[in-house]
Amino acid sequence: MTTRTWGSVAVPTVASVGAAFALSALLLWLVGAPPLEAAKLILQGAFGSADKTANTLLAWTPLVLASAGLVVTFAAGMWNIGVEGQIIMGAIFATFAAREIPGPAWVVVTATLIAGAIGGALWALLVGLLRTKGNVNEIFGGLGLDFVAFGLATYLIIGPWSRQGIASTSGTDIFREEAWLPTITLFGASMPVLAVAMAIAATVVVYYLLRGTRLGLRLKTVGKSPRSAYLLGIPNDAYILYAFAIGGALAGIAGTVQATGFHHKLVPAVSGNYGFLGILVVLLAGFSAKWIDPIALFFIAVAAGSTQLDLRLDLDSAFGDVLLTVTVLFVLFGTAIAAQKRRRRATMGAEP
């Protein structure tokens, strides 16, 4: 009688992260850089001042939002590679609201967030419909729509929404300040409190959605065994679409934060690759919402902090990417081996 235990997941993960850090330390030592010094610099680069912390947190929120959405689509068994396009679509819809809706800040900001969520959800539903009605694998459909969304953003920036007199891919006009995602000044820096609150709320909601609701339970059922789900009377297609709608809405909010909180305008690369990065975060988190917040913080901190390595240790800042990639690969490898062992134990008794 086996039950799912926390240790069966945590032990290989911790061991793999440890191994990844050890390998990174070894790499640093080989190129003649002191590993501890490098770690300290990364931390300083990410959290060394109130401004740096504010920037790190602002980058952290879209990654968490996208990751939370991906947890939902993964639960339904879907590889939502289209998450990048959904972030971009969210940003486009939010830009439309920011440009068109008059009124005080709270009205415009609410409108941008709702518009962003709708944009992301619609773009994701398209992937879902291609999958359920057209039998197009969600990976290919999503990837295709990523390019379409990027193309649409670029077209809008150099076309209908181009700056007065100049058509350049550097972005649209800066939004009026009422449309900016509000911040609060703390320790002398503009802290993105609303964004952080939304990211944490998204994590908690997704966690409870999958843990404590029928919708979540059915999503998991569809993801784990579509055939059994069908025979139990669960309409698979409908639940796949629900998952895409929820995941897309969260990605769309991530796009809104990018546009209205960070760039204050629409740029072609508005997604910041946080969608693809989110897939790595969720893989590392074992497809659960529980650990995405700290893992995303680690990702962002390494990315933001490693610029310091360049300046102070004369190391290329790409070292941060190396560290992240090595960590992800080690964890995937470690947990895959652990899962294989577990499966071998569990399926003893079944014919091949």
Next chain:
Amino acid sequence: MTLELVDIHKHFGAVRANDGVSFSVEAGELHGLLGENGAGKSTLMNVVSGFIEADSGKVILDGEVLDLRSPADAIAAGIGMLHQDPLVFLPFTVLDNFLLGSPGPERIDRKAGAAELERMSGELGFTFDPDQQARLLTVGERQQLQITRLLWLGAKVLILDEPTTGISATQREQLFFVLKQLADEGLIVLFVSHKLEEVEELCDSVTVMRAGRVVGEATMPVPPSELVAMMFGKVIEAPQRPKPVVGPPVLELTALDVTKGTADLTGFSLTVAAGEVIGLAGLEGSGQRAFLDALAGLVAPDGGTVVLDGSDVTKLSYRQHLAAGVHYLPAGRLEEGLVEGLTIEEHVALTAKEQPFFIDWGEAESEADSAIDDYRIKGTPESTAESLSGGNQQRLLLAMMPADVDLLLMEHPTRGLDLESAEYVWTKILERRDDGTCILFASADLDELLIYSDRILVFFSGRVIKVLDAATADGEELGYLIGGRERS
């Protein structure tokens, strides 16, 4: 030349797929290996052809003990296997498929290959267009291609796993002709099947397996009832039991046509009353599954009507059938019923009568506890479905059944269960019968069919050839009918 299998053991966890199998086949012999699904035939043949390694035992060919670690080892030793689903690469041409896996230099000489293909297939009486896409071949032609290829690669032993599934009558004749010819030329031909009449028609001798062991060997011809007795085991006489209380009709089938899958039913009519139990007998794949699928609404009948409780459900979807009071438990407990990775508690929550948005896990846990008590499931609310044994999975499936079921359809309700577990499962099923649920179940167990059914539909090659009154039927008669003939 002799192929000898000596004391082959292969366990998958607790399942003894092969439990000390020994037999030998002489060159020039067309040897049948007969047994029901799950008897261990395929495992054994996979061992002999190098697909899986045995836990212990020896494969001896021509006095030499073979060390088989892969299919490549087996074909190098002269053992070729034709799988039920021929292993043909569909996007490749016939010629590329033929040349695949052949030894030789890196550079492929297609011209010489095509000549070889023509020579080999000519000897066997097959014709191929070497440039044709393999996906355009029929299953029979794919088989012919594989046989040609295996013989070209030097197979001295040819194993065929259920080769007549999905091929036409002409192709079957052609296949049998070639197999006889090959045996006459001195090859060892092992014909694996659960179809009695084919083994009778084709084979010189036969080995019968049941539950991982060899239970009998015979030189043909043998009366089919003897083979049936070996395949299914000794049939005990069904105990007397009271006539069923016949309620009002629940299920009325009128002129039903089902020709999908393995079924070939035309104009089939049947009325089943509340509280009646109908057993579906027949060799595996004789149409029982497709018939149950049609009654569950998973496949649409080609004609006729299905009336449930007085209303026509013929054209309704599967989910509408569920709503109308149908419940279906197919054979794949963990593939078509339970969800791997979910716990008992989650299964109970999934099928609870009330489905509010938020799940009360405290309540789900106590519901799971009472299901565990009521159905004597060995597990805790946190046990995952795949960690339960077959019997406990079946009990969980029964525990998940809604309260108001009018028509219960089951496939192999007790397959793989020990006696005590099987009896308990039936106690629970019969409680439903006593509440007026009408029950149809397919089984390969003659005892189970005779003991629990009121009537038995005997399926043979897709059709219902006889409707038996279980009270007057006996195992011998049933055995004959399953083999496709009347007792003379």
